[in-house]
Amino acid sequence: MFAALAERAGLEVRTASSTDDPAEACASDVVILAVPMSRYRTLPVEALRGRLVVDAMNHWWELDGARPDLDDPATSTSETVQAFLAGSRVVKALNHASVWELENLGRPAGAPDRRGIAIAGDDAADVAAVAALVDALGFDPVVAGPLAAGVAFEPPTEIFGSDATAAQIRSMLDRFPRSQRGRVVARARQGRG
Ligand SMILES: NC(=O)c1ccc[n+]([C@@H]2O[C@H](COP(=O)([O-])OP(=O)(O)OC[C@H]3O[C@@H](n4cnc5c(N)ncnc54)[C@H](OP(=O)(O)O)[C@@H]3O)[C@@H](O)[C@H]2O)c1
Numbered sequence: 001m002f003a004a005l006a007e008r009a010g011l012e013v014r015t016a017s018s019t020d021d022p023a024e025a026c027a028s029d030v031v032i033l034a035v036p037m038s039r040y041r042t043l044p045v046e047a048l049r050g051r052l053v054v055d056a057m058n059h060w061w062e063l064d065g066a067r068p069d070l071d072d073p074a075t076s077t078s079e080t081v082q083a084f085l086a087g088s089r090v091v092k093a094l095n096h097a098s099v100w101e102l103e104n105l106g107r108p109a110g111a112p113d114r115r116g117i118a119i120a121g122d123d124a125a126d127v128a129a130v131a132a133l134v135d136a137l138g139f140d141p142v143v144a145g146p147l148a149a150g151v152a153f154e155p156p157t158e159i160f161g162s163d164a165t166a167a168q169i170r171s172m173l174d175r176f177p178r179s180q181r182g183r184v185v186a187r188a189r190q191g192r193g
Contacts, residue, residue: 001034002056002094005103009136022047030133032056032094033081038064040081049087052126054133056094057081058155073181074188076150078120091121091130092150096160097139105163106138116140116166118159118173120150140166144173151185152176 006013016025018035025031026047033043037059055078059070070077078092094102096118107114117139121127131141144152153159158172158179176182 001099002032002102005099005106005137006032009106009138011136018042026051030054030129034094036060036063037070037077038067040084043081043085045085045087048085051088052129053081053085053088053090054094054130055081055090055092055150058095058160060155072188073151073185074192076120076148077154078147078150082122082147089121089123089126090147091119091123091126092147092153093117093119093130093134093141096153096157097163098161101163102137102139108138109135109140114138114140114165116142116164116169118142118144118153118169120144120147120153122146142166142169142173149173152182157181 003013003015014025014028016022022044026044030052031048032054034056037057040057057077059067059077064070069080078090082090094117105115117134119127119130119134119141121130127143131143134141152173157176159169162172164172177186
């Protein structure tokens with residue numbers, strides 16, 4: 001899904017669908033996960049061990065159905081993916097813009113209409129690497145915080161599908177705790193203790 005975009009940015013790209021041997025694609029500097037979230041448990045745990053993995057997936061209730069492992073608002077879906085891919089380093093990014101936006105709205109750094117892409121991850125070096133990738137793809141990286149902060153740009157949030165600049169995304173992140181979804185997440189996290 002991201003292959004054309006990355007190739008246009010001059011990156012070497014290897015892809016794998018569900019019927020391919022994932023070994024070659026997974027032996028990359030960065031692996032982007034873009035499979036239906038309902039199928040995250042089909043991802044190749046061993047081939048992804050030790051790899052920097054970008055989780056670009058979203059849980060769509062309409063498509064995925066009821067999923068107790070994905071429906072808990074206290075846990076970002078990327079934390080769930082990280083728990084499944086325990087040996088990988090998961091960073092959440094590239095999930096909240098559509099493929100059309102990603103393929104058509106990339107701009108050079110400094111362009112006034114350059115859009116932003118939110119990023120969440122637990123390791124500073126990994127987040128920096130993904131930020132550099134986002135920049136190379138034509139978007140301003142906006143670091144939201146640790147992987148748990150990814151709840152602020154999953155569906156349904158203001159950022160998701162917003163087609164926004166970095167400054168607008170920062171404002172949306174600031175007001176997320178006061179949003180309806182933000183309050184649901186806060187209540188669920190308090191309940192978890
Ligand atoms: N579409 C967008 O604009 C967009 C933007 C940002 C993020 N996303 C996210 O990206 C994910 C995919 O969205 P999509 O619209 O591309 O869905 P899609 O059209 O249903 O495509 C899913 C692809 O994932 C492949 N796949 C499934 N399990 C796999 C596995 N274990 N290993 C390798 N490939 C596997 C499928 O291959 P087979 O056909 O061979 O099964 C299929 O090619 C979703 O989580 C979505 O939220 C989508």
